[in-house]
Amino acid sequence: YPSILCRGPRSRKCELRDVICNFAVITIKPDADIQEAGRIMLEKKIGCLPVVQENRLVGMVTETDILRCFLSHYEACVADDQK
Secondary structure, X not given: XXXXXXXXXXXXXXXXXXXXXXXXXXXXXXXXXXXXXXXXXXXXXXXXXXXXXXXXXXXXXXXXXXXHHHHHHHHHHHHHHOO
């Protein structure tokens, strides 16, 4: 296992397994829509979601990705309204 060096009065070598919480990882499938990803991220208060297909990580969707999609859609709607 990878390890890190802890600093402080009780300095000792710490292994990552000692500091990583054991919890279920929230994931999303590649064919999910952006609204679902955004909803999950808001409900779970997380900043990114691993995208998993057949138990393999194929990407990550982030708050920035969601915002970029929203702004692109919003700008397209505004442009249509101005025609």
